[in-house]
Amino acid sequence: MKNLFYLLALAPTLLSAETFTIDTKVSEVTVYPQGVEVLRTGTYSIPAGTHRLVLLGVPASDPDTQLSTMQVQADGLSRSALIIRGDDVPWHDYVSDEVKQAEDRVTDIENQIATVEDRAETARLRAEAARHKIAFLSNLGRNEGLAGSDAENLRNIAQMVGEESLNAENTAQTAEIEARKIEEKLVDLEEQLNAAQADLAALLPETEERLFIAVDVTAKAASEGAISLSYIDFYNADWQPGYEFDLKTTDTPEVRIDRRVLVTQETGENWQDVRLSVSTLQPVGQNSASRIFPQRRSISEYVANLEEPVVEAPVVVEETAGFAPDPASVQGTGITYTLSEPISIASGSEIAEFALDSMTQSVELYALANPSRDETAYRTARFTNPYDQMLLSANFARWRVNGVLVATDSTASIGPREEVEMGFGPLYALTVKRDILGRSQGDVGLISRSNQSQERAQIKVENLTGETWPLRILDRVPFSEQDDLEITWTARPKPSEENVDNRRGILAWELELAPGQSETIQLDTKLSWPEGMELH
Structure with missing residues (x-):
């Protein structure tokens, strides 16, 4: 892809303008039998004047069609130019808010686990110190210097060793119990960590390749509002129908028909809580009737020839119609279905199945x-x-x-x-x-x-x-x-x-x-x- 791609709207690109970065996320998608139209939205808040809004987050999954089909709408702003770059993109290390939140969650739980492990280790250090004291007291009773001591002195030493050893044993036992109770919290934390890591893993297939998209705008007064951009990716998403027919063999038999849609997408970006529509249309291929050309025929005088005549194939000149869409992929007569609830689909090879509706018939x-x-x-x-x-x-x-x-x-x-x-x-x-x-x-x-x-x-x-x-x-x-x-x-x-x-x-x-x-x-x-x- 070329380094720069410009779509100029009303005026030349501004040479000097204050730059604002805007995080965008997918809010709506319309999936076709092959391809998808993506709508991304973000919000802006800018002072009066001319500015450049850099729209972050667009993956470079199908740059050619993304660039050629991209549209930007900004409420209340006058747009002068749209600048798109595919190579040497700033903010190449862009990470979505969802990934950041998931990473922060994993880090927080890992820190909690480390704190619990440190507390348990501290308790066990007290237990270990008590065991060292017990060992010292045991060796004290075998000291050869006590051989000449009188009975009273030995009795006092023995009592002291016994009392101190008991205290040390109690200390060791208490510390071990405390350590085990502390470590019980690790079970729940490890389950939380596994869940958080799974959530993060579901987000990580996102591509690192991003587009640089900037729009130059003019605001007559300080403004805030919504900004959206849409584009089509013809190759990295598709859908197909699925059905379940459930026959009830009662006195009045009936069948329930559950319609479903199966969606896959590899756009390089996870769709989180998006409004999903699926359409039987296919916005690629021939869009108008082919042109018909006049056909000229002529005759000439017949000349007898004993040899086998050479017949040249007639030359027919017609305009090519371009490639037609695969009939198997364009089904129906232009029906679009929209799911009633937001959905989430990760980018990758998984198939997501969603219920569309249900009807019963005798x-x-x-x-x-x-x-x-x-x-x-x-x-x-x-x-x-x-x-x-x-x-x-x-x-x-x-x-x-x-x-x-x-x-x-x-x-x-x-x-x-x-x-x-x-x-x-x-x-x-x-x-x-x-x-x-x-x-x-x-x-x-x-x-x-x-x-x-x-x-x-x-x-x-x-x-x-x-x-x-x-x-x-x-x-x-x-x-x-x-x-x-x-x-x-x-x-x-x-x-x-x-x-x-x-x-x-x-x-x-x-x-x-x-x-x-x-x-x-x-x-x-x-x-x-x-x-x-x-x-x-």
């Missing part, structure tokens, strides 16, 4: 089976999306039944008020089985006049659960768009529906199975086609 509950692919039926709910907005496709979704987690997977988008059929895990005791009872191909050969293929399939379902289940079974028969390929089929019992969801050849049976009940479906298909043709 459902039609049944079991759905696909015997050609599965060996069990699946608990299924049919319901209408209760939102007037699209439920965007998501890589992270959870399904619960009565609060119990049954599945995690991705989910496709669901349109506003769209009816959806959604699975809620397998019903292992509702078994399905599809067997081929017979398959034949006749009249196959060089002199055959026709070809045929016949198949008989049997589908058996059995309810081993303790409750009655409405069951929907899906299977298929082949279809043809050629008159020469004739396909006929019969099913016993007959399907309840053919060409399900306008998919040709898909059949559906609607059954209701009581506990212990089983049902069998027989499906016969026949294909016939002329000789000389091959079936695909």
